[in-house]
Amino acid sequence: xxxxxxxxxxxxxxxxxxxxxxxxxxxxxxxxxxxxxxxxxxxxxxxxxxxxxxxxxxxxxxxxxxxxxxxxxxxxxxxxxxxxxxxxxxxxxxxxxxxxxxxxxxxxxxxxxxxxxxxxxxxx
Amino acid sequence: xxxxxxxxxxxxxxxxxxxxxxxxxxxxxxxxxxxxxxxxxxxxxxxxxxxxxxxxxxxxxxxxxxxxxxxxxxxxxxxxxxxxxxxxxxxxxxxxxxxxxxxxxxxxxxxxxxxxxxxxxxxxxxxxxxxxxxxxxxxxxxxxxxxxxxxxxxxxxxxxxxxxxxxxxxxxxxxxxxxxxxxxxxxxxxxxxxxxxxxxxxxxxxxxxxxxxxxxxxxxxxxxxxxxxxxxxxxxxxxxxxxxxxxxxxxxxxxxxxxxxxxxxxxxxxxxxxxxxxxxxxxxxxxxxxxxxxxx
Numbered sequence: 001x002x003x004x005x006x007x008x009x010x011x012x013x014x015x016x017x018x019x020x021x022x023x024x025x026x027x028x029x030x031x032x033x034x035x036x037x038x039x040x041x042x043x044x045x046x047x048x049x050x051x052x053x054x055x056x057x058x059x060x061x062x063x064x065x066x067x068x069x070x071x072x073x074x075x076x077x078x079x080x081x082x083x084x085x086x087x088x089x090x091x092x093x094x095x096x097x098x099x100x101x102x103x104x105x106x107x108x109x110x111x112x113x114x115x116x117x118x119x120x121x122x123x124x
Numbered sequence: 125x126x127x128x129x130x131x132x133x134x135x136x137x138x139x140x141x142x143x144x145x146x147x148x149x150x151x152x153x154x155x156x157x158x159x160x161x162x163x164x165x166x167x168x169x170x171x172x173x174x175x176x177x178x179x180x181x182x183x184x185x186x187x188x189x190x191x192x193x194x195x196x197x198x199x200x201x202x203x204x205x206x207x208x209x210x211x212x213x214x215x216x217x218x219x220x221x222x223x224x225x226x227x228x229x230x231x232x233x234x235x236x237x238x239x240x241x242x243x244x245x246x247x248x249x250x251x252x253x254x255x256x257x258x259x260x261x262x263x264x265x266x267x268x269x270x271x272x273x274x275x276x277x278x279x280x281x282x283x284x285x286x287x288x289x290x291x292x293x294x295x296x297x298x299x300x301x302x303x304x305x306x307x308x309x310x311x312x313x314x315x316x317x318x319x320x321x322x323x324x325x326x327x328x329x330x331x332x333x334x335x336x337x338x339x340x341x342x343x344x345x346x347x348x349x350x351x352x353x354x355x356x357x358x359x360x361x362x363x364x365x366x367x368x369x370x371x372x373x374x375x376x377x378x379x380x381x382x383x384x385x386x387x388x389x390x391x392x393x394x395x396x397x398x399x400x401x402x403x404x405x406x407x408x409x410x411x412x413x414x415x416x417x418x419x420x
Contacts (some may be wrong), residue, residue, distance in 0.1 A: 002385075003350050003351055003355075004356070004385035004386060008381075008386055014190070047359045080357070083318070083353065084317050084318045084321075085318075088322045
């Protein structure tokens with residue numbers, strides 16, 4: 001894939017991260033802010049609330065998207081740094097392969113973490 | 125021939141005399157020149173030599189170096205040609221900045237001037253940098269008008285004209301002032317860490333031709349600039365634009381090139397050739413004027 005497409009996706013992932021991470025932070029860490037907007041105040045970090053979010057398909061989708069965009073954004077940044085400090089033509093291919101493999105490992109591990117909170121037999 | 129990359133950033137011993145840059149040279153009677161020397165036959169790194177030359181009003185750094193060469197040390201090597209900021213030969217690292225020696229007034233630097241070869245370049249001798257990598261990268265981006273395949277005969281032997289409005293010319297005009305002096309490359313932090321980076325000079329020139337309404341060579345240039353060491357390696361430090369002695373803004377060209385990669389060139393199709401030729405074609409019966417034989 002051409003560098004411009006990878007870069008455009010990097011920018012898009014950055015924008016998406018702001019939105020998705022914003023939702024995560026607002027719900028998990030700044031419920032008072034949501035309260036000002038009329039959102040009902042609950043114990044968002046209590047066991048029941050965490051378990052309910054873990055079993056929710058909507059939250060699973062949000063976290064998979066957050067995971068995917070974060071891994072892509074981070075790995076693309078890492079790749080750019082490595083390309084700049086390790087710059088023989090052969091090294092370029094090795095860096096790309098290393099970054100793809102590392103990104104896939106992190107992504108799959110993240111998927112396991114997201115979906116192991118789901119109840120057996122499917123999401124609610 | 126042995127060449128050496130100047131590894132260390134040269135830190136000027138004294139940025140300026142009391143009064144600082146722009147002091148106007150009032151009261152200046154002599155200039156202390158601290159010059160980096162490098163002999164590929166015996167040196168492994170730069171060594172420094174100090175000279176004193178009498179100050180004359182209007183003296184440039186190049187004038188001071190010429191005075192050193194004429195009166196102190198004839199072995200001092202540096203490049204120069206036009207002495208008026210047009211040829212781009214005398215790029216040097218003067219008091220911590222890449223500058224053209226012929227355009228840098230000694231009076232603006234105070235009494236002490238420190239001169240080193242351009243960073244991010246191998247050194248051939250003393251103040252002479254090896255500019256061939258810059259020229260090779262420049263050639264890579266196809267720095268000429270490329271016409272569609274059917275227009276090749278017209279390009280080789282023009283019979284008509286290309287129409288271009290003043291607005292279309294404005295899109296690329298500032299980039300056409302590039303001297304190929306490589307000061308922008310010397311100032312570039314990315315070029316300092318990534319030797320495969322195309323560099324601000326070549327990238328800005330790629331945009332110069334992409335933005336030209338007569339050009340149809342976007343696909344060929346995109347192949348070159350859209351790589352891991354191409355336009356997206358730029359950190360946008362802006363040092364290239366600050367260093368350019370002709371006021372070209374390579375950082376802007378690089379940003380516009382990124383935009384072009386995402387949304388396409390400013391003109392979808394190259395301008396067609398139009399109208400009859402305004403000047404009469406050469407008369408084959410009349411002999412062409414010949415250049416006089418070279419004197420050197």
